[in-house]
Amino acid sequence: MKRVTMGGQTVEEAVEKALAQLHVPKEAVDIVVVQQEKRPFLGLFGGKEAVVEVTISNPFFCVESFLKHVIEQMNVRVNLSCQAEGDRFVVSLSGQDVARVIGRHGQTLNALQLLAQGVLNRCTDRPLHVVIDAEGYRKRREETLVRLAKNMAKKAIQTGQDISLEPMSAWERKVIHTALSDDERIQTFSAGAEPYRHVVISLKR
Template sequence: MKKITVTGRTVEEAIEQALTQLNVTIDRVEVTVIEEAKKGFLGLGGKPAVVEVKELYDPIEEAKAYLHTVITKMGISVTIQQKQEEDGIVFELMSDKVAILIGKRGQTLNALEYLTNLVLNRKSKSYKRIFLDAENYRERRKQTLIALAERQADRAIRLNRNISLEPMPAKERKIIHTALQDREGITTNSKGEGSYRHIVISPVSSQ
């Protein structure tokens, strides 16, 4: 959090100068008037107003700044747009190297999302969540997983045996479970620990 002391002919002028220097709006700062402006006798000996302006802590802005710094250090130019969606706040990454930011099956995007949320919550009393996306990758990945779930469920029934999927992050496993929760003739379970945790699709008759 930045804190500066600024002088001006009036308190209002001093505050405006401080906001310009900090590049923030008035709702993002705390203002303390150290000294009111004083007029001198016959225009002589007057004193300017003095204010102390402190930028308020904003975990979302800090998380965004951190993410931008990390990506820049990867040698990638990026623009981050923030939007509010039903599940929470989404940082949309826009870059001419977006494929690198996504990584194989979203691994890089997932890692960046994990780190961003660590920064977001390190000073927070209640857990908050930020989601990262790039070129609508999350929705495209969701549809890919749903199609995979349906194919492997068909296979499990046809072969009458358990089908183990590759290890996936928790949120991707949830998509698989949800896609098949009403499917007759099969059940889904998560097995394994840590990065090896995966879904097993089982035909009811083989249990």
């Protein structure tokens, strides 16, 4: 867990400085007062500043707080439901404007998940992951990608030519690779640079 030790003229000031350095809300941390402030004798000497140790105890709360802020800034009517599942923080979105949060082929949803993962990485040293879904979109998208992979694999076998798919996110490319991993007739690999990285399906030579 990430922590900082910070000094200030008062305990409250030291805590605020620590929170600003960690970029987290107060609800996500544990605070230990290492040293209370001591006013200087006659206002001249002997004074000591307050010292606190602030530790991020709930990195998932940091992610939830961040997502609530982003959704508020997007001005969309979306409900947020969060649940910790082992080393994963699963976020489910629902509501009237959920389509706007998903975006074309899930691009907005993927970008939101990437940003949330960055916040989580900043708040913990542990290998934790954020998964954001919106009314079962990822499951439906996975089923669509598997069908696409199977159809394009058949086309590659019939024509003998390489098939290049449209640019996809890392998660979507992994779905394609996994869907075709057991087919001994073909091979898949990723080509191109982000954001145009895509999967190529070809016959095994």
